Amino acid sequence: MNDHATDRNQLIDCDVHNFLGDLDELVPYLDLSWQKMMNIGKFKKDSVLNIGSFQFPHVRYSHASNPLRTDAITPSGDYPGTDPQFLVKDLFERYNTTYGILNVGHGSMSAYHNIDLTIAYSTACNEWMYDKWIKADPRYRMTMVCAPLDPKATISEMQRVAHRPEIVGLNLQNVNIPMGSRHFWDIYEAAEHYGLPIVLHPDTEGSGEYSPSQFIGPASTYMEWHTTLALVAQRQIASLVCEGVFEKFPKLKVIFIEYGFSWLPSVMWRMDKNWKALRESVPWLKKLPSEYIRSHIRLGTQPIEEPFKPADLISLIQMVKAEEMLLFCSDYPHWDGEFDERAFVHFPQELKRKIFYDNALESYRF
Amino acid sequence: METGRISAYKVEVCSTDQLKPSQRKLIEINGVEIAVMNVEGKLYAYRNACPHQGAPMVYGTVTGTMLPCKRGEYTYGHDQEIIRCPLHSWEFHLTTGKSLFDPCKVSIKKYEVTVEDDTVVIYFHKRPEKVSEKEVRYFV
Numbered sequence: 450m451n452d453h454a455t456d457r458n459q460l461i462d463c464d465v466h467n468f469l470g471d472l473d474e475l476v477p478y479l480d481l482s483w484q485k486m487m488n489i490g491k492f493k494k495d496s497v498l499n500i501g502s503f504q505f506p507h508v509r510y511s512h513a514s515n516p517l518r519t520d521a522i523t524p525s526g527d528y529p530g531t532d533p534q535f536l537v538k539d540l541f542e543r544y545n546t547t548y549g550i551l552n553v554g555h556g557s558m559s560a561y562h563n564i565d566l567t568i569a570y571s572t573a574c575n576e577w578m579y580d581k582w583i584k585a586d587p588r589y590r591m592t593m594v595c596a597p598l599d600p601k602a603t604i605s606e607m608q609r610v611a612h613r614p615e616i617v618g619l620n621l622q623n624v625n626i627p628m629g630s631r632h633f634w635d636i637y638e639a640a641e642h643y644g645l646p647i648v649l650h651p652d653t654e655g656s657g658e659y660s661p662s663q664f665i666g667p668a669s670t671y672m673e674w675h676t677t678l679a680l681v682a683q684r685q686i687a688s689l690v691c692e693g694v695f696e697k698f699p700k701l702k703v704i705f706i707e708y709g710f711s712w713l714p715s716v717m718w719r720m721d722k723n724w725k726a727l728r729e730s731v732p733w734l735k736k737l738p739s740e741y742i743r744s745h746i747r748l749g750t751q752p753i754e755e756p757f758k759p760a761d762l763i764s765l766i767q768m769v770k771a772e773e774m775l776l777f778c779s780d781y782p783h784w785d786g787e788f789d790e791r792a793f794v795h796f797p798q799e800l801k802r803k804i805f806y807d808n809a810l811e812s813y814r815f
Numbered sequence: 816m817e818t819g820r821i822s823a824y825k826v827e828v829c830s831t832d833q834l835k836p837s838q839r840k841l842i843e844i845n846g847v848e849i850a851v852m853n854v855e856g857k858l859y860a861y862r863n864a865c866p867h868q869g870a871p872m873v874y875g876t877v878t879g880t881m882l883p884c885k886r887g888e889y890t891y892g893h894d895q896e897i898i899r900c901p902l903h904s905w906e907f908h909l910t911t912g913k914s915l916f917d918p919c920k921v922s923i924k925k926y927e928v929t930v931e932d933d934t935v936v937i938y939f940h941k942r943p944e945k946v947s948e949k950e951v952r953y954f955v
């Protein structure tokens with residue numbers, strides 16, 4: 450399948466998903482009290498006794514077919530993304546992947562109503578990812594999960610594990626506090642200190658009690674929900690820029706994975722226009738908003754938009770000088786990723802090299 | 816062997832007892848992968864590559880789908896007549912290979928498949944120079 454891959458040697462896949470086969474995999478990393486809270490280990494409830502017990506937060510929209518690729522079921526018949534060795538074979542060896550960055554696939558608990566449990570789960574999840582996945586193959590890298598609603602706990606977790614070189618970003622997750630808000634500033638300061646970019650990926654949108662709204666109320670269907678995820682990123686970028694986060698944290702990078710990117714010209718042009726008229730309300734901004742965006746924001750390529758004329762995507766990227774902003778993502782084993790590189794077949798070689806490797810190397814902590 | 820069919824060459828896939836309902840085979844002829852499947856006793860054969868990005872259709876889910884209907888209605892139909900791409904979920908009619916979203920322009924290549932003397936055979940449009948069977952890891 451790799452006919453399209455012959456013109457490059459290195460690839461960083463910025464969105465690979467690993468899944469818990471069973472919540473019990475977390476048992477070694479949680480003490481008895483948290484095991485009881487999550488009904489795992491010896492507290493596991495079966496059958497009718499399960500009523501009212503802990504449930505891991507899930508996106509509530511049902512997919513028309515299957516949100517996980519049915520060609521990626523593991524050799525033992527388990528869920529896609531649950532077997533580190535098979536993932537290497539099925540993804541890395543097909544793509545000739547240099548590094549694959551794991552963003553935990555079964556979800557975070559970042560917008561869950563019990564923040565104490567979120568904190569305990571996050572620590573356990575980071576350990577599980579490190580033990581089961583990072584140690585399984587030298588190509589694995591990971592973003593660490595955290596409790597964005599508790600900045601102190603998030604910073605403590607960074608102090609605990611951020612020194613691990615395989616951790617390349619902080620998987621912050623969207624909650625219902627805009628990202629420019631000072632609520633997050635201590636986290637940004639710590640992230641800057643550790644050289645970790647902030648990474649956003651759909652998960653909490655619609656799954657947790659603290660999930661961000663999509664502005665006009667809930668979507669009715671998976672299609673409506675998935676399509677409008679892009680709005681979350683646009684709204685967050687406006688918040689980050691207007692609140693002056695990139696003036697305050699000049700080395701910080703914020704990476705939006707799986708929100709698409711073809712909406713970028715609209716955000717840049719609209720913000721630039723408004724700044725010319727309304728800069729008095731944000732006097733801490735010293736240059737065009739689009740310049741902050743270009744320097745500090747990175748966007749995953751996936752789900753790649755499919756224009757009527759495929760090559761128009763290149764014009765769009767050139768229009769806003771986004772060549773250094775885009776990061777290749779397979780999104781394996783989710784349903785909405787790219788099967789191979791043919792989505793980029795029209796892209797010039799230099800742009801492909803940036804998207805497939807250089808940009809990720811510059812944006813994550815490598 | 817050459818047959819009476821126009822530009823069609825017969826290729827034996829397997830005996831019928833090796834392709835029971837819900838089972839699938841993957842055959843490569845002259846470098847072209849063809850998925851052959853038994854859906855509730857009906858046989859289908861089509862190119863093992865979605866026309867979108869080439870994902871392997873042999874791992875596609877066979878299902879039915881919602882028929883076009885009025886706002887507020889859901890009418891399920893085409894049960895076991897639709898195959899969906901394992902990646903982006905594009906839907907195709909098993910009987911025609913045509914996509915549901917644009918049947919005139921987008922389809923998967925179909926091959927004639929039948930049973931002759933307890934053997935599943937497909938008809939290929941070129942002389943089969945090289946034929947091999949490939950592994951199907953599981954049946955969706």
